[in-house]
Amino acid sequence: MWKAVRALTTSAAATQPRLRDVVIIGGGPAGLSLLAALKASRLTRDLQCTLVEGGSLASVRDFASDPPPEYTNRVVSLTPKTIEFMQEKIGSWAYINEDRVKVYDSIVAYDSQDSDSRICFDASAIGTGTLAAMCENINIQASLWEKIQELNSTGDVPAEVLDNVKVEKIESPVAPSASEALDESPDLLAVDPADGMSELDWPIIQLSNGESLQARLLVGADGYNSPARKFAGIQSRGWMYDRFGVVATIKLCYEDYRSIGWQRFLTTGPLAILPLRDDNATIVWSSTPELSQLLLKVDPDIFPHLVNAAMTLEEVDLNYIYKLLEVDPSDKSVLGEIEWRLSKIKLSELDSKYPLPVRELVEGSRARFPLKMSHADTYVAPRVALIGDAAHTIHPLAGQGLNMGQTDVAHLMAALEKGVNRGMDIGSTLVLEEYFANAWPGNHVLLGVCDKLHKIFSTDFTPLVYLRGFGMKTLNTLGVVKDLMIKSVKLVITDKFSTLRAEYKSPRYPIVLCHGFSGFDKLAFPKLTDVLNKQKKLESAVETTVDKLSAPLVSLDYWMGIREALENIGSTVLIAKVPAFGTIKERAVSLNGFIERQCKQLRKKESKASIYDTGSADARSFKSVNERIKVNLVAHSMGGLDCRYMISKLEHRMFEVVSLTTISTPHHGSECADFIVQLVNQFPALKAVCPKSIPELTTSHMRQFNKEVLDDPSVTYLSYGASFEPHWFNVFKITSDIMKPRIKSENHKNDGLVSVESAKWGHYLGTLDQVDHLDLINWTNKARTMVDKAMFAHDPKFNAIA
Known part of the structure; x- marks a missing residue:
């Protein structure tokens, strides 16, 4: 009898769902990104998270x-923006196979009805580096998988991934009215639930392996036919385009060093x-259902020539070729027809206005998928959130589908x-509604723009053809407008900080200025009195004036003029001093002690009203209210690394960091440091004079540093980078030239010591154009101002104080 009771008890326990904080359905880039982001965040890493994928992830693991x-x-x-999110928020970019990532800096789009109706966006023309990067889906998934494994090996609550497991049913354990009541007024003081509690409104997910999960939050990253969206009762609206996208991997006749993305708008x-x-490329060909089937059936030897024809010939010629292939997809006589028509185009025109010829189709790479536009009415419901294709699908003409999904993940994580x-x-809508409010409007605009572009270019109606051609030609001639569009994407700052504004808003909290490698707060050379006192005899006239000459003979501020400018607008400013050539840890400990001492003094003698620029007349001291002083950190170069270490690893009793703004900090290492370390290894005698902090600034060391020194979610991280093209007489000419061939990114821009890509951390505010490493702290600005005014009758484009 007891055995029977025990068996019944065991059976009942087996049917009880396991409680999970987050269950994600879908193992695509969006689902894996969310799982990795949850485990990478200090605030959410202890949540119990499970990802369920119906297919196999073996190929992802093996990649x-x-x-x-x-x-x-x-x-x-x-x-x-997506790359930055993967680098900084998730940390998965470190696992990307960069040998299979291609960065490009130009896009050329043109109309099949008029080859002169074209527009070219060239990022390199204005020094912005790159516009986008091409990357395989499986490369992204593999990098996310590797990041999750890394986080699992170091975290206390590992993420769970179930692949080859399908979702069979999603159900609510309570009546809708009860569920709504629970969601509207959650009891935040209630004890944590236990497995099998029937009064929970958490959805139950029945899996094909016989297991069931009960989720505080269910996230649907499960595609267009989302079971999670259907369970939540969220309506998705849109339409099929009666078009299919045909994708294939191709090989060009040789590598195109122009790094251009090409797009031709055909009526189909x-x-x-x-x-x-190398010589590889990928195509996305949006076409009618009939043409898409033909493209899949065409002989592999004919297909490359058909792509060449579609990028160059008029549509009347293309339609003729299509008809020939409909009769026989292997008819090699088509090759002669295509070659004859291409011969009518000047060779110089083919080279300059069109992509390189395609020579080969990679076997087995052709596939097609239906094109559609859909958008969910909302992304959230009680206990449910939708991301990626579960929330929206978009026409591929702008290549924004995956980027929109990553933006969803970023907003949901926030x-x-x-x-x-x-x-x-x-799981409460009180939390989830913020995600919907931030993500939905931008996606809605982008969906609408792509939908209208598809409709505008999918017609040969003559008046509309003339109008769209006129629009493209006009925009292409407006270089200023195009440059602004590119800069809005790449965040290049040219003259925003060229002149002082009439008025500045004072920061709310005190500012701590943190210097970089070999830096200081102030250098003061011997006072004139010290020099005079060394004389054996002082004349009386001199003795009466020495007090007036007690200032240093020469004084040099690291933050030249910046402290005074901040104090003039009412800010409380602290100038930190740490060991100039110390390690990051040594400098961080010193910085922490400096701020602790300064804030201890402020607690004693200053009131909240005198420290905080809040408009409040609160005369109480911080000591009387037992409050830590909130501070903003502004760091130049290596100082940003000191600050990150201090925030992440050290205890602050007297102060609380609100924000960290880094200026040209080598967050991902400096190629200049790589060069120095390589030189030291070749000539060991140099070790005696090489500062011990140099090896810490290498790219390899910073990869490990970024894994161990994690951001504090309560702190806002902001960053600026800088780039310039040095003249022969610039102090950073040599270092800039050393760095360029060593920078792995195809964007070689740097400020002489730190690359633009390395300077990016947290929310990237932009790249300061034509600014070097010392311009950033105003060292060279005064001299440059005099030269520019004398020679060019204008102010320089950058003023560090502005």
């Missing part, structure tokens, strides 16, 4: 160690050729972190 020899056909265009749909590494930080229920 890192054994990538296929040829590119796969699912390739996406990553915007700088746009055809894009996007560059990959909402969840805020909810956890405030002790709220992450």
Whole structure:
């Protein structure tokens, strides 16, 4: 009898769902990104998270160690914003196979009805480096998988990934009315629930392996036919385009060093050729259902020539060729027809106005998928959030599908972190509505723009053809407008800080200025009195005036004029001093002690009203209210690394860091440091004079540093970078030339010591154009101002004080 009771008890326990904080359905880039972001965040890493994927992730797991020899056909265009999110927030970019990532800096789009109706966006023309990067989906997934494994090996609560497991059913354990009541007024003081509690309103997910999960928050990253969206009762609206996208991997006749993405708008749909590494490229050909089937059936030897024809010939010629192939997809006589028509185009025109010829189709790479536009009415419901294709699908002509999904993840993470930080229920709509409010409007605009572009270019109606051609030609001639569009994407700052504004708003909290490598607060050379007193005899006239000459003979501030400018607008400014050549840890400990001492003094003698610029007349001291002083950190160069270490690793009793703004800090290392370390290794005698902090600034050391020194979610991280093209007489000419060939990114821009890509951390505020490493702290600005005014009758484009 007891055995029977025990068996029944065991059976009942087996049917009880396991409680999880977050269950993510879908193992694509969006789902894996969210899982990695949850485990990378200090606020959410202790949540119990499970990802469920119906297919196998074996190919994803194998990609890192054994990538296929040829590119796969699912390739996406990553915007700088997406790459930055993967680098800084998730940390997965360190695991990307960069040998299979192609950065490009130009896009050329033109109309099939008029080859002169074209527009070219060239980022390199204005020094911005790159516009986007081409990367395989599986490369992104593999990097995320590797990051999750890393986080699992170091975290206390590992993430769980279930692949080859399908979702069979999602159900609510309570009646809708009860569920709504629970969601509207959650009891934040209630004890943590236990497995099998029937009064929970958490959705239950039944899996094909016989297991069931009960989730505080269910995230649907499960595609267009989302079971999570259907469970939540969220309506998705949109339409099919009656078009299919055909993708394939191709090989060009040779590597195109121009790094250009090409797109031609045909009436059947746009055809894009996007560059990959070496002579590889990928195509996305939007076409009618009939044409898409034909493109899949065409003989592999004919297909490359058909792509060449579609990028160059008039549509009347293309339609004739299509008809020939409909009769026989292997008819090699078509090659002669194509070659004869291409021969009518001047060779110089083919070289300058069109992409390189395609020579080969990679076997087995052709595939097609239906094109559609859809958008969910909302992204959230009680206990449910939607991301990626579960929330929206978009026409591929702008290549924004994956980027939109990553933006969803970023907004959802921000909402969840805020909810956890405030002790709220992450499944409550009180938390989730912020995600919807931030993500939905931008996606809606982008969906609308792509939909209208598709409709405008999918017609040969003559008046509309003339109008769109006129629009493209006009925009292409307006270089200023195009440059502004590129700069809005790349965040290049040219003359925003060229002159002082009439009025500045004082920061709310005190500012701590933190110097970089070999830096100081102030250098003071011997006072004139000290020099005079060394004389054996002082004349009386001199003795009466020495007090007036007690200032240093020469004084040099690291933050030249910046402290005074900040104090003039009412800010409390502290100038830190740390060991000039110390290690990051030594400098961080020194910085922490300096701020502790300064804030201890402020607690004794200053009131809240005198320290904080809040408009308050609060005369109480910080000591009387037992409050830590909030501070903003502003750091130049290596000082940013000191600050990050201090925030992450050290205890602050007297102060609380609100924000960190880094200015040209080598967050990902300096190639100049790489060069010095390599030189020291070749000539060991140099070790005696090489500062011990130099090896810490190498790119390899910073990769490990970034894994160990994690951001504090309660601190806002901001950053600026800088770039310039040095003249022969510039002090950074040599170092800049040393760095350029060593910078792995195809964007070689740097300020003489730190590359633009290395300077990016947290929210990147922009790249200061034509500014070197010392311009940033106003060292060379005064001299440059005099020269520019004398020779060019204008102010320089950068003023550090501005």
